[in-house]
Amino acid sequence: QSPQLYKEQLTMSFEKVFEIAPxxxxxxxxxxxHLAEAISIDLEEAFVDYNDVMNRIEEIIKISITAVKNYSNENKDTEFAIPEIPEKIPRYSYDDLIEKMQKAGAKTEWGDDLYPSNLKKIGLEGFYFIKDWPLGPKPFYVKDSKENPKISESFDLMFGDLELSSGSTRIEKRHELEERMRNKGMKTDAFEYHLGAFDYGVPPHAGCGIGLERLIMALTGTENIRDVTFYPRDVDRLTP
Incomplete structure (x- = not known):
């Protein structure tokens, strides 16, 4: 469904990998x-961790907002609700937000997803990161925290209650990947084309994917993703 495994392999040769694709x-x-077919902005970089990737995303968001503002200034008929962005996008830990939600009366426990309805209860607005998610639900390639093996080095970029991006530090050791896959009930043989690359030495790396249509929603104040998508495909619509 995405170039995730391929871009990880490419960090062996190219320290920085970038792609915009379906x-x-x-x-x-x-x-x-939600769409069934979307455009993703994918980043992967060697010798960095998830904190560095969040820094990269901050740069992308600032550049994008500047571009939309310039377009709006040159085209007076546009009616974009262009958001403001702080110098530093706030970063909240998963644990902190779970605690805030519980204090706000939300029925949620550690390990649950952070549902939009519960995010609304604590009034978070604009751009912000949620980091250090529980490791359990994360994909097999996401690295665990050195301080707490139940926590992952991962993040989501949010705009209000809308998720724009997910990213993480990745596992770079083959034996750790295989162990994680077995713990999740996956067959390692089916991923030999991927695991084999790690025999040659994959550098420490991290990356993310940004949903382009959702980013445009945030940058223009649009409520429905279909309004920023040419020929949107969802579970009920395949053509045109």
Missing amino acids: IFRAEPSRTNR
């Missing part, structure tokens, strides 16, 4: 923020 979601989601 991705596909096999999820029956019928909301104003």
Whole structure:
């Protein structure tokens, strides 16, 4: 569904990997923020961790907002609700937000996803990161924290209650990947094309994917993802 494994392999030769391409979601989601086919901005970089990737995303968001503002100034008929961005995008830990939600009366426990309805209860607005998520639900390639093996070195970029990006530090050792895959009930043989690359030495690396349509929603104040998508594909629409 995405170039995740391929861009990790490419960090062996190219320290920085960048791609804008279609991705596909096999999820029956019928909301104003989900598509079955979308465009992803994918980044992967060697010799960095998830904190460095969050810094990269901050740069991308600032440049994007400047571009939209310039376009709006040159085209007076546009009606974009262009958001403001602080010098530093706030970074909240998963643990902190769970505690805030519980104090706000949300029925949630550690390990639960942070649902939009609960995010609204604590009034977070604009751009912010949620970092240090529980490791359990994360994909097999996400690295665990050195301080706490139950926590992952991962993050989501949010705009209000809308998720724009997910990223993490990746596992760079083959034996650790295989162990994680077995723990998740996955067959390592099916991923030999990927695992074999790690026999040659993959550097420490991290990366993310940014949903382009969702980013445009945030930059223009649009409520429905279909309004920023040419020929949107969802679970009910394949053509045109």
